[in-house]
Amino acid sequence: xxxxxxxxxxxxxxxxxxxxxxxxxxxxxxxxxxxxxxxxxxxxxxxxxxxxxxxxxxxxxxxxxxxxxxxxxxxxxxxxxxxxxxxxxxxxxxxxxxxxxxxxxxxxxxxxxxxxxxxxxxxxxxxxxxxxxxxxxxxxxxxxxxxxxxxxxxxxxxxxxxxxxxxxxxxxxxxxxxxxxxxxxxxxxxxxxxxxxxxxxxxxxxxxxxxxxxxxxxxxxxxxxxxxxxxxxxxxxxxxxxxxxxxxxxxxxxxxxxxxxxxxxxxxxxx
Amino acid sequence: xxxxxxxxxxxxxxxxxxxxxxxxxxxxxxxxxxxxxxxxxxxxxxxxxxxxxxxxxxxxxxxxxxxxxxxxxxxxxxxxxxxxxxxxxxxxxxxxxxxxxxxxxxxxxxxxxxxxxxxxxxxxxxxxxxxxxxxxxxxxxxxxxxxxxxxxxxxxxxxxxxxxxxxxxxxxxxxxxxxxxxxxxxxxxxxxxxxxxxxxxxxxxxxxxxxxxxxxxxxxxxxxxxxxxxxxxxxxxxxxxxxxxxxxxxxxxxxxxxxxxxxxxxxxxxxxxxxxxxxxxxxxxxxxxxxxxxxxxxxxxxxxxxxxxxxxxxxxxxxxxxxxxxxxxxxxxxxxxxxxxxxxxxxxxxxxxxxxxxxxxxxxxxxxxxxxxxxxxx
Numbered sequence: 001x002x003x004x005x006x007x008x009x010x011x012x013x014x015x016x017x018x019x020x021x022x023x024x025x026x027x028x029x030x031x032x033x034x035x036x037x038x039x040x041x042x043x044x045x046x047x048x049x050x051x052x053x054x055x056x057x058x059x060x061x062x063x064x065x066x067x068x069x070x071x072x073x074x075x076x077x078x079x080x081x082x083x084x085x086x087x088x089x090x091x092x093x094x095x096x097x098x099x100x101x102x103x104x105x106x107x108x109x110x111x112x113x114x115x116x117x118x119x120x121x122x123x124x125x126x127x128x129x130x131x132x133x134x135x136x137x138x139x140x141x142x143x144x145x146x147x148x149x150x151x152x153x154x155x156x157x158x159x160x161x162x163x164x165x166x167x168x169x170x171x172x173x174x175x176x177x178x179x180x181x182x183x184x185x186x187x188x189x190x191x192x193x194x195x196x197x198x199x200x201x202x203x204x205x206x207x208x209x210x211x212x213x214x215x216x217x218x219x220x221x222x223x224x225x226x227x228x229x230x231x232x233x234x235x236x237x238x239x240x241x242x243x244x245x246x247x248x249x250x251x252x253x254x255x256x257x258x259x260x261x262x263x264x265x266x267x268x269x270x271x
Numbered sequence: 272x273x274x275x276x277x278x279x280x281x282x283x284x285x286x287x288x289x290x291x292x293x294x295x296x297x298x299x300x301x302x303x304x305x306x307x308x309x310x311x312x313x314x315x316x317x318x319x320x321x322x323x324x325x326x327x328x329x330x331x332x333x334x335x336x337x338x339x340x341x342x343x344x345x346x347x348x349x350x351x352x353x354x355x356x357x358x359x360x361x362x363x364x365x366x367x368x369x370x371x372x373x374x375x376x377x378x379x380x381x382x383x384x385x386x387x388x389x390x391x392x393x394x395x396x397x398x399x400x401x402x403x404x405x406x407x408x409x410x411x412x413x414x415x416x417x418x419x420x421x422x423x424x425x426x427x428x429x430x431x432x433x434x435x436x437x438x439x440x441x442x443x444x445x446x447x448x449x450x451x452x453x454x455x456x457x458x459x460x461x462x463x464x465x466x467x468x469x470x471x472x473x474x475x476x477x478x479x480x481x482x483x484x485x486x487x488x489x490x491x492x493x494x495x496x497x498x499x500x501x502x503x504x505x506x507x508x509x510x511x512x513x514x515x516x517x518x519x520x521x522x523x524x525x526x527x528x529x530x531x532x533x534x535x536x537x538x539x540x541x542x543x544x545x546x547x548x549x550x551x552x553x554x555x556x557x558x559x560x561x562x563x564x565x566x567x568x569x570x571x572x573x574x575x576x577x578x579x580x581x582x583x584x585x586x587x588x589x590x591x592x593x594x595x596x597x598x599x600x601x602x603x604x605x606x607x608x609x610x611x612x613x614x615x616x617x618x619x620x621x622x623x624x625x626x627x628x629x630x631x632x633x634x635x636x637x638x639x640x641x642x643x644x645x646x647x648x649x
Contacts, residue, residue: 096299109614127303131337135299137370138336147371155613174299174331205364206332 016079018043018177018209019064024073026059033059035233037073043176046203046210047237048220050254051230057213058103060230061179064211065100078176096124098177099170103185105162107154113140113165114150120172139168144198160191164198171202180212184219196222217263229254280305280312287318291341294326297334309337313344320345325356335361335368402628409606413536416528431534439500439535440542444549446499447492451550454487455479455557463565472566476573477580479558484581488551489589490637493596496543497629501604504535505625508608509618517609532605536598543597544590551589584649592640596633603629 019041026034033056041047051057062068064075066082075082078097099120107116117136121127127135140150143164154162163183170178183199184192200223203210214220220227221240228237229251238246244255254260278295291312295301302309322342327334342352357365419425463475508531511517517527555577562568568576607625611617 109616127299128306131303131306131333134336134340134370135333138332138368141370142332142367155617171332174333201367205367 016076017041018078019211020074020076021064022074024060024063024075025071026056026063026068027071032233034063034070034230037234039228039235039237041177041209041211042226043209044203044207045225046199046212046223048224048227049211049213049230050215050220050227052250055230056233057230058181060235061100061181061211061213065098065179096120096173097175098179099172099175100179101163101166101170101181101183103181105154105166107162107166107169109154112151112153113145113157113168116154116165117169117172120169124173135172136168139171140165142171142202143168144194160187160195163187163195167198171206174206175208177209177211180210180214182213182215184214184216189218192216193218193222199223217260221263277301278305280308282308282312284315284317289315289317289320290323291320292323292326296329297324297327297338298329298331299333302333302337306337309341313341316348317350319351320353322352322354323356324354324358327357327361330357330361330364332364332368335364336370339365339368405610406603406606406628409609410602412528413532413602413605416526416533417536419529420533425529425533427537428530428534431530432538435534435538436542438503439496439539440545443496443499443542443546447495447546447550448553450495451483451488451491451553452557454491455483455554456561457557458482458487458554459558459561460565463561473568473576475566476558476562476568476576479555480577480581481585483554483558484551484585484589486589486637486641488554489547489592489596490633491554492543492547492550493593493600493633494630496539496546496597497600497604497633498626500539501600501629502622502626504601504604505608505611505622506618508532508605509611509621512609512611513613513615513618527609532601532609535605536601539597539601540594543600544593547589547593551586584644588640588644588649592637595636595640599632599636600629603632 017040019039021037021039024034024037024039025032033054037060039060049057049060059068063070064077064082066075077094080094107113108119111119114133114136117139118132121132121135137147137150140147145161145164145168149157149161149165154165157165163186167178167180167183170180180199184195187195196219199210199212202208203223212219212224224240226237226239227243228235229243231248231250236243236246236248236251240255243251246252278293278297278301281290281292281294283290283292289312320342322338324338330338338354338357342354345352416425420427459475459479462478463472466472466474466478508517508527511531517531520527520530559570559573562573563570604625607621607628611621
């Protein structure tokens with residue numbers, strides 16, 4: 001199912017993982033957040049990233065998209081080597097091929113929702129104005145916002161709507177990889193499960209690779225194909241079944257706590 | 272990146288049947304390039320339409336939307352459309368690519384820009400009246416809070432007052448003294464150049480003495496303080512408003528006016544007259560420096576001339592204005608801070624407004640004071 005989406009790109013990229021991290025080291029002063037971290041994200045999967053506070057979940061996301069330059073290691077995003085030196089921003093080279101949804105939306109506050117979504121299209125250039133507007137409305141509809149949200153400013157939207165608008169902007173150029181930082185944090189359970197469903201739907205129809213940092217066990221159970229646990233400055237990846245069987249004490253506590261049990265037992269969500 | 276696979280669009284019409292053949296990836300890049308051709312094709316009125324999508328190798332939501340838009344352009348006019356051979360895995364996406372009302376929301380028909388300018392000017396007038404009314408209300412609120420403080424029904428926040436005093440008073444001494452000194456220098460220098468021609472260079476001392484004590488000392492200090500402290504009041508209170516700290520205060524049963532506004536108000540009320548005094552001294556010192564260097568007076572001669580030139584009320588009028596200006600700057604700054612809403616952008620907007628508004632009011636009041644003092648005869 002995933003193979004088709006890759007055909008437009010170079011053939012060697014097709015069978016490489018969407019994201020490949022090797023030997024990543026991130027340190028702030030004397031505090032080492034990641035050390036010799038390896039991670040492969042397969043094309044077309046939804047990978048959940050979990051970990052305790054301060055284990056560097058957001059730092060990992062920022063490292064992959066080039067906002068944070070690691071002290072050591074190699075990063076490959078969609079087959080393109082991301083320069084870990086202080087060269088040009090990798091976002092230039094990969095413009096439009098990945099999208100990021102920040103935790104609080106990070107919508108440009110002086111632009112309307114539609115203008116926010118059109119901003120990456122404008123940057124890319126070459127898209128007729130009317131088509132841009134139509135595509136913005138299309139994205140707004142896809143993420144489940146009402147059409148009249150298009151001409152509202154971010155300050156006029158609720159938190160959940162801002163998250164949706166931010167997702168719409170991340171999807172503006174039909175990227176192959178989407179990074180989500182705590183997409184369901186701060187949403188009510190109904191909103192959160194709608195959002196989960198939305199991500200799953202978009203993932204399957206747009207064949208996205210999704211990397212999401214989340215603390216929401218329901219999301220992990222409902223939509224993640226695999227889960228990456230940040231532990232001891234490294235990452236342990238596995239499916240839910242594999243991780244539940246993992247003997248590491250933190251993982252045991254995480255997946256066997258009362259909240260986790262409630263999430264597993266929720267009818268209709270277990271896969 | 273998609274250079275290897277060029278997308279081609281072929282449109283042929285035969286016997287009332289329009290055939291739209293698409294080959295290659297139909298993604299945002301190719302759609303952007305072919306959008307015009309798609310729109311052109313959708314204007315035709317054949318009997319039936321066949322969209323041949325057998326060779327579509329990739330489809331994203333932009334491509335799906337254009338496919339759907341094109342076919343709906345025909346079906347809306349009752350023309351039958353057949354979509355041929357679109358690979359099965361794309362059908363889900365085509366289903367999703369839906370815009371409820373694409374044309375309705377396009378904001379192309381903006382009104383005449385001249386009318387917009389007139390409308391904005393009119394709105395600004397109304398806003399000004401509203402701001403004036405709000406400000407007056409807020410002014411009353413601070414009076415009530417101050418009265419509560421004086422009658423012992425409210426407590427003065429001493430720590431906040433002292434820290435504000437340090438910030439608006441002590442920390443401003445350097446800049447106020449330096450700028451007043453420099454303006455004193457300029458005033459004396461320019462004045463002496465003109466007065467020398469009449470052989471009245473000694474009157475430079477009178478010029479500097481009267482203008483610094485009556486106007487320049489207090490006005491310059493008030494403008495500096497509005498710029499550095501009034502704006503800071505807005506930014507501090509505004510940021511607290513954005514972070515919902517002001518709401519948190521209210522839920523604790525504390526009045527934001529008592530906690531945030533009154534200490535700042537009293538601090539500025541105390542600090543500004545002191546700063547004006549320092550500014551006066553610095554301005555006179557600047558004048559004295561030019562008198563000594565350029566007019567060859569001694570300090571003694573300068574002081575004697577100054578004593579003859581100014582009376583108490585030249586100094587007194589300046590010092591009388593200082594607390595009034597302090598009140599205005601503090602009230603405007605805090606008022607704008609409490610009016611911040613929603614976004615961080617609004618903090619910047621309100622800060623600018625606070626500075627402009629307080630300088631405006633200070634200068635208007637200064638003019639009124641000048642008339643008043645002239646009528647009273649001091």
